[in-house]
Each structure stands twice: as structure tokens, then as C-alpha cells.
Amino acid sequence: MKKLFVHKPLFRLLSPLFSGTLVYLFILLINNNIDELGINFFGQELYVCIGLAYLIQEYSRISIIVFSRLKKPSSFLVKTVLQIVSTIAVNIALVSFAMYVYFSKVLFYTPNSRELLVFNSIFSVIALIYVMLYVSHQFLYMVNTDKLEKEEWARKEVEDDFSDFKRGVNPELFFESLETILVTMKSNPDKAEEVTDRFAMVYRYLLSQKKNELVPIETELKILEELLPLFSELPYRNIQMGKVMVKETLIVPGSVLRIIENIMRTTIPSETKELVIDILEMDNNINIQYIHEEKIHKSLNINELKSICKDYRFYTSQMIQVIHEEVYKNIYLPKLKIA
Structure with a gap:
């Protein structure tokens, strides 16, 4: 005024x-x-x-x-x-x-x-x-x-509603998957059907979990098993799970999937070398660990995970951390429990 x-x-x-x-x-x-x-x-x-x-x-x-x-x-x-x-x-x-x-x-x-x-x-x-x-x-x-x-x-x-909708739809992954399906259909229809099934399962989970505040990490890991092969169908992005050592804990729906996707998009593509991701359990955190070979113009930092940090602030005062070491990069995701 x-x-x-x-x-x-x-x-x-x-x-x-x-x-x-x-x-x-x-x-x-x-x-x-x-x-x-x-x-x-x-x-x-x-x-x-x-x-x-x-x-x-x-x-x-x-x-x-x-x-x-x-x-x-x-x-x-x-x-x-x-x-x-x-x-x-x-x-x-x-x-x-x-x-x-x-x-x-x-x-x-x-x-x-x-x-x-x-x-x-x-x-x-x-x-x-x-x-x-x-x-x-x-x-x-x-x-x-x-x-x-x-x-x-x-x-x-x-x-916020639009951001939640956009995260749920994930247009970048959506169009990349559709393009991959269209290309694969011409050379291998059976494989295209398999990719379509994985694509449908991942998106069914993303859209159905929008109303849930927290989900068990086991549920997210099952969808991750479908998402990683879907990533591998994209050009030069071969990803596989390494060690998975986590017990029962709760997470915000889609948080692990979004972190893995950010890792994939900030890592230098390679036709031969696979990106191995470990998910380990610590006292108060879930540690998502991988050997980093990041792109020159884009690296994974806490700013890339702002939306996930915002979701976790509702449930815990513990912060999400991204630790860059000489060989490994670690993303520490707080463990959540219902009091």
C-alpha cells in the first residue's frame, strides 16, 4: 500500500x-x-x-x-x-x-x-x-x-496441486516411454507389449497412491523392479539394482522412484556400463548409494530434490541429505514411522 x-x-x-x-x-x-x-x-x-x-x-x-x-x-x-x-x-x-x-x-x-x-x-x-x-x-x-x-x-x-499432478503424471517419462513403445512395436511386438505392461503398472501405482500419505517401502521397491527395466529400454540408460537391505519402514509414495529417476537423468549415458544402485538401511535413514559419473551440465544435488524435501517436512524434522564422496554419491532419506 x-x-x-x-x-x-x-x-x-x-x-x-x-x-x-x-x-x-x-x-x-x-x-x-x-x-x-x-x-x-x-x-x-x-x-x-x-x-x-x-x-x-x-x-x-x-x-x-x-x-x-x-x-x-x-x-x-x-x-x-x-x-x-x-x-x-x-x-x-x-x-x-x-x-x-x-x-x-x-x-x-x-x-x-x-x-x-x-x-x-x-x-x-x-x-x-x-x-x-x-x-x-x-x-x-x-x-x-x-x-x-x-x-x-x-x-x-x-x-502445489498442479505440481503434485505433474509429478504424478511425470510427462517426461510418459512421452519417453510412449516413444520407446512405438519404436519397439515395429521391431519386436512381444517386447513392446512387455514394456507397455511395465509402463502401465508404474503409472497405475503413481496415480493410485496420490491419496496415500505414506506407504511401506516394500511396495515402492516392487514398483521399482518394474521401473528399472523400463529405464533400461530408454537409449543408453542401463540400470540395475545392487544391494537391497531394508526392513519395514514407511516412505512418502513415489519418493524412491523420483530419486532413482533423478539419478538416471544426471548420470552420463553409456551403452556398455550399467548404473548399479544400492538401497541400504541405517539407524535413522535409508541410504540410496551409487557410483557417480555425472553429466557436466547437470548434477544431482539437494535442489533437484526440492519437491521430495517439501513432502518430508510434513512428517519429520530430519532433512534429506545428498553427500558427494570421491567414488559414491549417497542420498539419505529419513525413515518414517507412525507414532
């Missing part, structure tokens, strides 16, 4: 001229001497009213700045009441002091209670208008901020 207009230099310069003139007219009306308006409109009293308007408006503006920076009280209503009371109290003190100085030093007599009441009432209204402008501005800011936060939350929710 833009800055409140009372802080603009042009407003600070011109506003007291109009408000001071208006105060002078009010005082003439109250004193029933409006007939003198045409004779001495630019008299000394007008300049006094304008000067007081500058003083009160600048003080009101400073009080707005001070209260906007106060962190206590935290209640918006209490802070508003305190601001109104303190602003009007100091405003009365300033106006009374200025009037005593003017009347005693210039007019050489002490102002009576009626004159002080008139000046204090009018200038207190001006100070109150300033406070109300600030309060309304803050209230509007709070309402708009709340609406923007709700819109931002809704936007993120839509983006």
Missing part, C-alpha cells in the same frame, strides 16, 4: 493554509463578527490560525510516525485509543501554550476560558481527523493484507 498522503511534502505545505483559514472563519462565525471579514481578512489573527495549523498538523504527523513504530501495545484497538487520547491531550497543551504566548506578548492580556475552549476544540478536531486518517489507512492496509495473504495462499495451493 502507498504511503499515507499526510506525509507528502506538498500536502504538508498547502494543507495548513486551507485549514488555518477555515479555523479563522469558524472563529469569526462563533464570535458573530463575520462582517469584519471583508475589512481585515488578511489580519494578524489569520496568520496566527495558519501558524497554529502548521504546528498542530506537524505534531499530529509526528505522533502518527511515533505510534506506527511502537510495538506495544499489540492490540490495534488499545493502541488506537491510546493514540487518540495522547494526541488530543498534547494538542490541547500546545494550543493553550501558543495562545497564552500570543495573547500575553502581542495582545497584552490573558485569554479567557471561552477563547481557549474555542481554539482547543477546533484544533483538537483537526488532530483527531489526522489520527482517524491514519487509523483508517491502517485498517484498510490490514484488510487488504489479509485478502492478499488469502489470494497468495490460494495461488500456492493451486501451484
Whole structure:
């Protein structure tokens, strides 16, 4: 939201001229001497009213700045009441002091209670208008901020839903698999049918597990046995499982599959050398380990696993880790249990 207009230099310069003139007219009306308006409109009293308007408006503006920076009280209503009371109290003190100085030093007599009441009432209204402008501005800011936060939350929710849908569909793997099936059908229809069955099983699992928060790792490993041969049908991506030493534990559906796919896509393709992946169990982690030969322009790091990290943050404070060693690269996936 833009800055409140009372802080603009042009407003600070011109506003007291109009408000001071208006105060002078009010005082003439109250004193029933409006007939003198045409004779001495630019008299000394007008300049006094304008000067007081500058003083009160600048003080009101400073009080707005001070209260906007106060962190206590935290209640918006209490802070508003305190601001109104303190602003009007100091405003009365300033106006009374200025009037005593003017009347005693210039007019050489002490102002009576009626004159002080008139000046204090009018200038207190001006100070109150300033406070109300600030309060309304803050209230509007709070309402708009709340609406923007709700819109931002809704936007993120839509983006998350779309990301979940995209991860479930996995368009890159989807089209690569279809292309492989189309090519294989021309040379080996039986093998194409086998690839199609694997492809259907993997995608049936990815789509059916979207509603499940956690699944046993054994379920994921069974689908992984179908996914790795499917990867091997893609050009120059021969992958096989090495050691699989894990007991019963829970994982986020699709997390192991996505990690294996990221490993495949960041490893240099080879027609002869196979990529061997071990899945080992540690005290608090599942260690996915492989000998890394990564592409020059793309390597597997924690940024590549942001979506998986985001899923795991709902269930554990333990972070997913990617450790790059001289020979092996290790991805540590937290073990999950239902309390």
C-alpha cells in the first residue's frame, strides 16, 4: 500500500493554509463578527490560525510516525485509543501554550476560558481527523493484507496441486516411454507389449497412491523392479539394482522412484556400463548409494530434490541429505514411522 498522503511534502505545505483559514472563519462565525471579514481578512489573527495549523498538523504527523513504530501495545484497538487520547491531550497543551504566548506578548492580556475552549476544540478536531486518517489507512492496509495473504495462499495451493499432478503424471517419462513403445512395436511386438505392461503398472501405482500419505517401502521397491527395466529400454540408460537391505519402514509414495529417476537423468549415458544402485538401511535413514559419473551440465544435488524435501517436512524434522564422496554419491532419506 502507498504511503499515507499526510506525509507528502506538498500536502504538508498547502494543507495548513486551507485549514488555518477555515479555523479563522469558524472563529469569526462563533464570535458573530463575520462582517469584519471583508475589512481585515488578511489580519494578524489569520496568520496566527495558519501558524497554529502548521504546528498542530506537524505534531499530529509526528505522533502518527511515533505510534506506527511502537510495538506495544499489540492490540490495534488499545493502541488506537491510546493514540487518540495522547494526541488530543498534547494538542490541547500546545494550543493553550501558543495562545497564552500570543495573547500575553502581542495582545497584552490573558485569554479567557471561552477563547481557549474555542481554539482547543477546533484544533483538537483537526488532530483527531489526522489520527482517524491514519487509523483508517491502517485498517484498510490490514484488510487488504489479509485478502492478499488469502489470494497468495490460494495461488500456492493451486501451484502445489498442479505440481503434485505433474509429478504424478511425470510427462517426461510418459512421452519417453510412449516413444520407446512405438519404436519397439515395429521391431519386436512381444517386447513392446512387455514394456507397455511395465509402463502401465508404474503409472497405475503413481496415480493410485496420490491419496496415500505414506506407504511401506516394500511396495515402492516392487514398483521399482518394474521401473528399472523400463529405464533400461530408454537409449543408453542401463540400470540395475545392487544391494537391497531394508526392513519395514514407511516412505512418502513415489519418493524412491523420483530419486532413482533423478539419478538416471544426471548420470552420463553409456551403452556398455550399467548404473548399479544400492538401497541400504541405517539407524535413522535409508541410504540410496551409487557410483557417480555425472553429466557436466547437470548434477544431482539437494535442489533437484526440492519437491521430495517439501513432502518430508510434513512428517519429520530430519532433512534429506545428498553427500558427494570421491567414488559414491549417497542420498539419505529419513525413515518414517507412525507414532
